[in-house]
Amino acid sequence: MPAPIDFPLERDHVELNQLLKLAGLCDSGGAGKAIVASGAVFVDGVVELRKTCKIRADQTVELDGQVIRVVAAG
Incomplete structure (x- = not known):
């Protein structure tokens, strides 16, 4: 399993x-x-079908086992 990606928002x-x-x-x-x-x-463990869904800090996104953790920048 790949390491999670931390994405600074x-x-x-x-x-x-x-x-x-x-x-x-x-x-x-x-x-x-x-x-x-x-x-x-x-998104946060639930299938998301809205293409332009607004992702905010503290949410997680997963695709094919790759997790993106969205974190507040700074």
């Missing part, structure tokens, strides 16, 4: 599809939207 939120891109789990926001629509992404 520098604003109020990041859209789910953009988070996948910024964390390096896909090549573009469009690819991120397709991955989310496929039902492969979990």
Whole structure:
């Protein structure tokens, strides 16, 4: 199992599809939207199908066993 990725959030939120891109789990926001629509992404342990769902600090996102922990920057 890969080590979790800590993603520092520098604003109020990041859209789910953009988070996948910024964390390096896909090549573009469009690819991120397709991955989310496929039902492969979990937010806080629950399948998330909203492509632009607002992800905030202290949430976790998982795709194919890779966990992204969203943490407040600073």
